Amino acid sequence: MAVFIFLFGLTIGSFLNVLIFRLPENKSILGFSKCRKCKKRIAWPDNIPILSFLLLRGRCRNCNSKISFQYPLVELLTSLLFLISFFVYGENPLPLIYILFLVSLLIVIAFIDFKHFLILDSLILSGFIVSALLIFNFQLSIFNFPNCEIINCFFKDAFWGASFFAGIYLFLFLISRGKWLGFGDVKLAALLGFTMGLKNSVDIFYLTFLIGFIFAIILLVFKKAGLKTEMPLGTLMAGASILFLLSGFSFLDLINSELILRLWLKN
Numbered sequence: 001m002a003v004f005i006f007l008f009g010l011t012i013g014s015f016l017n018v019l020i021f022r023l024p025e026n027k028s029i030l031g032f033s034k035c036r037k038c039k040k041r042i043a044w045p046d047n048i049p050i051l052s053f054l055l056l057r058g059r060c061r062n063c064n065s066k067i068s069f070q071y072p073l074v075e076l077l078t079s080l081l082f083l084i085s086f087f088v089y090g091e092n093p094l095p096l097i098y099i100l101f102l103v104s105l106l107i108v109i110a111f112i113d114f115k116h117f118l119i120l121d122s123l124i125l126s127g128f129i130v131s132a133l134l135i136f137n138f139q140l141s142i143f144n145f146p147n148c149e150i151i152n153c154f155f156k157d158a159f160w161g162a163s164f165f166a167g168i169y170l171f172l173f174l175i176s177r178g179k180w181l182g183f184g185d186v187k188l189a190a191l192l193g194f195t196m197g198l199k200n201s202v203d204i205f206y207l208t209f210l211i212g213f214i215f216a217i218i219l220l221v222f223k224k225a226g227l228k229t230e231m232p233l234g235t236l237m238a239g240a241s242i243l244f245l246l247s248g249f250s251f252l253d254l255i256n257s258e259l260i261l262r263l264w265l266k267n
């Protein structure tokens with residue numbers, strides 16, 4: 001089963017590459033793969049995830065131009081994240097499918113924002129539609145998710161999650177007049193709040209800034225960037241969300257447990 005999930009992840013990763021390349025260019029996501037340089041159609045033996053990239057040594061068979069490293073990176077990342085999702089959520093098929101959908105969507109959003117500083121409305125909208133359908137169904141109690149706390153949390157307070165998360169970002173957007181973040185980030189925050197609920201949104205908010213802070217320090221230490229280097233916030237938010245979904249690590253719980261520990265020591 002794990003091997004199947006891994007191979008499934010590679011296939012989906014290969015499709016996510018298509019989305020990441022073509023959506024920002026407004027190209028159809030259907031149609032054959034072509035070399036981005038010479039535009040020659042890529043035959044199926046050269047289109048196998050990871051394997052073809054290695055066999056061709058990262059170069060096009062026709063024009064010998066370099067194939068973007070993004071192809072194997074996204075394929076491998078997707079299959080690894082799918083595998084982890086399977087180990088974390090594997091017992092419940094429906095949550096697993098939802099998590100795989102969210103992880104895929106967040107990978108596409110992260111990569112497009114990283115490359116173009118752009119968060120596409122179509123991606124945000126598809127996230128809202130799928131999540132809303134699940135929430136709707138959940139309230140009709142067609143589905144229930146035993147022993148799956150994070151999932152249960154998702155559907156409780158979608159509204160408050162979206163209001164809180166988008167509210168903070170909208171405030172930052174307005175007082176900076178769009179200099180600190182783009183409006184796309186506000187929409188992504190609304191989607192994340194909607195899908196994860198209020199408590200998880202607070203955690204992802206902290207985690208986003210923690211990851212951003214760590215990256216900023218790494219960049220400064222290696223002197224690859226000055227203080228003015230812009231970081232794609234959408235990429236950070238998507239990364240933080242994936243990390244949170246798959247690790248379940250919670251700052252709020254950590255703070256709570258420490259408070260409880262202190263009270264307990266006092267007594």
Ligand SMILES: [Zn+2]
Nearest residue numbers: 035038060063
């Ligand atoms: Zn070529």
